[in-house]
Amino acid sequence: MSRLGYQNGSAAVFLAPALGLLLLFFFLPVVIGVFLSLTDFDVYAIGNPGTARMVGLANYQYVLGDATFWKALRNTLYFVVVGGPLSVLTSLGVALLLSHRALRLQGIFRTIYFAPVVTTLVAVAIVWRYLYHPRYGLIDHVLSHFGISPIDWLGDPNWAMPAIILLAIWKNFGYNMLIFVAGLQSIPTELYEAASIDGAGAWRRFVHVTVPGLRPTFLFVGLTTMIGYFQLFAEPYVMTQGGPLGATRSLVLHMYEQGFRWWRIGEASTLAVLLLLITLVATLVQLGMQRTRKTNEIPRTAGPAPRGDAA
Amino acid sequence: MRRLVPGLTLSLALAATLLGCGNDDGRETVTLWAMGHEGEVARDVLVEFEAAHPDIRVVVQQVPWSAAHEKLVTSVVGRSTPDVSQLGNTWIAEFAALGALEPLDSRVEASTAVERTDFFPGIWDTNVVQGETYGVPWYVDTRLLFYRTDLLERAGYDSIPSTWAGWKASLAAMKSKLGPDDYPLFFPVNEWPPPVIFGLQNGSTLLRENDTRGAFAERPFRDAFAFFVELFEDGYTPGVANNEIGNLYQEFSRGHVNGFITGPWNLGELRNRLPAEQAGVWSTSPLPGPEPGVPGVSLAGGSSLVLFRNSARKDAAWKLIEYLSLPETQARFYDLSGDLPARASVWESPTFQSDPRLAAFGDQLAHVVSTPKIPEWEQIATVVQEHAELAVRTGADIDSTLSQLDRRVNRILEKRRWLYEHGKLASASHDRAIETLQSIGLRAGTAGGGR
Numbered sequence: 001m002s003r004l005g006y007q008n009g010s011a012a013v014f015l016a017p018a019l020g021l022l023l024l025f026f027f028l029p030v031v032i033g034v035f036l037s038l039t040d041f042d043v044y045a046i047g048n049p050g051t052a053r054m055v056g057l058a059n060y061q062y063v064l065g066d067a068t069f070w071k072a073l074r075n076t077l078y079f080v081v082v083g084g085p086l087s088v089l090t091s092l093g094v095a096l097l098l099s100h101r102a103l104r105l106q107g108i109f110r111t112i113y114f115a116p117v118v119t120t121l122v123a124v125a126i127v128w129r130y131l132y133h134p135r136y137g138l139i140d141h142v143l144s145h146f147g148i149s150p151i152d153w154l155g156d157p158n159w160a161m162p163a164i165i166l167l168a169i170w171k172n173f174g175y176n177m178l179i180f181v182a183g184l185q186s187i188p189t190e191l192y193e194a195a196s197i198d199g200a201g202a203w204r205r206f207v208h209v210t211v212p213g214l215r216p217t218f219l220f221v222g223l224t225t226m227i228g229y230f231q232l233f234a235e236p237y238v239m240t241q242g243g244p245l246g247a248t249r250s251l252v253l254h255m256y257e258q259g260f261r262w263w264r265i266g267e268a269s270t271l272a273v274l275l276l277l278i279t280l281v282a283t284l285v286q287l288g289m290q291r292t293r294k295t296n297e298i299p300r301t302a303g304p305a306p307r308g309d310a311a
Numbered sequence: 312m313r314r315l316v317p318g319l320t321l322s323l324a325l326a327a328t329l330l331g332c333g334n335d336d337g338r339e340t341v342t343l344w345a346m347g348h349e350g351e352v353a354r355d356v357l358v359e360f361e362a363a364h365p366d367i368r369v370v371v372q373q374v375p376w377s378a379a380h381e382k383l384v385t386s387v388v389g390r391s392t393p394d395v396s397q398l399g400n401t402w403i404a405e406f407a408a409l410g411a412l413e414p415l416d417s418r419v420e421a422s423t424a425v426e427r428t429d430f431f432p433g434i435w436d437t438n439v440v441q442g443e444t445y446g447v448p449w450y451v452d453t454r455l456l457f458y459r460t461d462l463l464e465r466a467g468y469d470s471i472p473s474t475w476a477g478w479k480a481s482l483a484a485m486k487s488k489l490g491p492d493d494y495p496l497f498f499p500v501n502e503w504p505p506p507v508i509f510g511l512q513n514g515s516t517l518l519r520e521n522d523t524r525g526a527f528a529e530r531p532f533r534d535a536f537a538f539f540v541e542l543f544e545d546g547y548t549p550g551v552a553n554n555e556i557g558n559l560y561q562e563f564s565r566g567h568v569n570g571f572i573t574g575p576w577n578l579g580e581l582r583n584r585l586p587a588e589q590a591g592v593w594s595t596s597p598l599p600g601p602e603p604g605v606p607g608v609s610l611a612g613g614s615s616l617v618l619f620r621n622s623a624r625k626d627a628a629w630k631l632i633e634y635l636s637l638p639e640t641q642a643r644f645y646d647l648s649g650d651l652p653a654r655a656s657v658w659e660s661p662t663f664q665s666d667p668r669l670a671a672f673g674d675q676l677a678h679v680v681s682t683p684k685i686p687e688w689e690q691i692a693t694v695v696q697e698h699a700e701l702a703v704r705t706g707a708d709i710d711s712t713l714s715q716l717d718r719r720v721n722r723i724l725e726k727r728r729w730l731y732e733h734g735k736l737a738s739a740s741h742d743r744a745i746e747t748l749q750s751i752g753l754r755a756g757t758a759g760g761g762r
Contacts, residue, residue: 040726042726044726046388051726062722155555239554244552245704246697260381
């Protein structure tokens, strides 16, 4: 027992710096953020803290009754629910193509597809604004050959979010693509060979070897993509500033405007706390989904029998 | 560890040199923050100042506009403000509310260099918050009409009419000479100035009850807003945002849009960006007013020089502000930067009178008013823009749109009402605004009565 205590003690010494930093730079700001969300801290209060008032849950009450918040939440969910899966599927598709044995110069293609991830978004936005232009844009020009009349991508409230999603997918798919490529490489080729010998075609090999083999990768990619997509900010910030008619104003953009443009720190903190809760719930839901899927599959993946407790 | 020590000593020595270098010649060091292009050219006018004041050294720090606001607020919170800074005059109320600025009334009173009456009155007024002066105008800007002279001529006019009704008739005549996808005007629906300018022209104070509630549903603003929306409904301007039309200068050059309300920075842009053969096809005009005899006011914009309350060298810093306000310095600064001088006397020189495009700005500057001088204004302006966009894009009913706008604005001003009701704010700003409007010949407060 005392030995355990000693071990704990030295562990604490080694952990202290990291824990201290976490406490200082992570937990403390969260606590302060929650506290600020209960005040009406604003530009007047920066000048004279005496004018800040404790307002209890009034900020929450106001935000939850504010149409702008719900609109921002709807926009964000639209982006997450439509953009997230599309983005993951695009990454997976490209990763599969890149991993195909017949493909030459894989390294070059990988670099090309990864390039958008490391390109400055502001530069990209200028190019994409032209691509989306109804009079000069390449996209509408191509569509016109199929008899589709020009779409005002960034100006039409119905098309602005799809335009942002398209840009976000193009900008981000390279990152997940690399992770999928790594995941694909970790699947033993023997499994494919065995499946082929058993007479499985390309599709069945994909469904029964590749997909189960990528399960941990899917979990990781799915979670990080979802959390990342909830933080949607830069794309609408540089492309549309949240317009037209607020169709691309995301929660984080809304929060940024409240906090750093208008200095309504209390309200911005409230939004931050709400976003944290929403992301937490969404993460738990997704983890839950993955877990039930796994439980369902236990009878089928009759792996090696669990070894009895030898001890 | 042994390797670390010499490095540490070296960097300490370096730091000591850097810290010490400010005082090694016994001069007082005044820091000046200037934004963007002004930051680049400010040094050139300061050489003479330093020559005239051998005991003062000026350090100019250049701040990009995009980061300026955040950097200034951070410096106030962190008590690391400069002595003097350039400040966009719509930001003055905010920094006054932060308690960061030094009131300048007694210094102005005693100064021979800063001659209050020589500044454009509407511009000076932007520096007065709750009855106290917090800044001295450095350079000014305002917005007026840029237009294609060739189209106006084809429509049978030789200048922009001076009333709303006349202007509208000229727009109809211009529109009839254009194809369905081309327009005589362009008001981007993601910008707030056009609807706000029309409201101010029609005598609206925008806010009421000491700037604690919106006055947008009231008659003066309502009628102006209806006029604004009609310009879209009648097809004189496309209902799109400025990021939807690609390159404004190209569209203007090709004649897809033939006029816009914008500021002096576009004088240079148009001169540089239009092809040489189009150098003479455009001009500027002061804005039309709502009725004959009522000048069409515009926004009092520009930058001021402010003195920070935390400065330990206020007297030296004030000398710098005085120097930058002198008519000679202002004229020289115009040559270097192209920024319009804030003093009316400078405008009498041939430089400004011989160029009609520039002279229009001089005329307009005599009729400028400031937007409400409260820290919440910029947020309110965005909400105004959102509602204008709503009315333009969806054809929403004007009265219900404006009532909704007032409700949003009243919510933003809740804190201000509370501060006011608890005696934490003085109440001078509203009366001041009316005074200014009257001083430039506008029938403030009575507007709407005759319409």
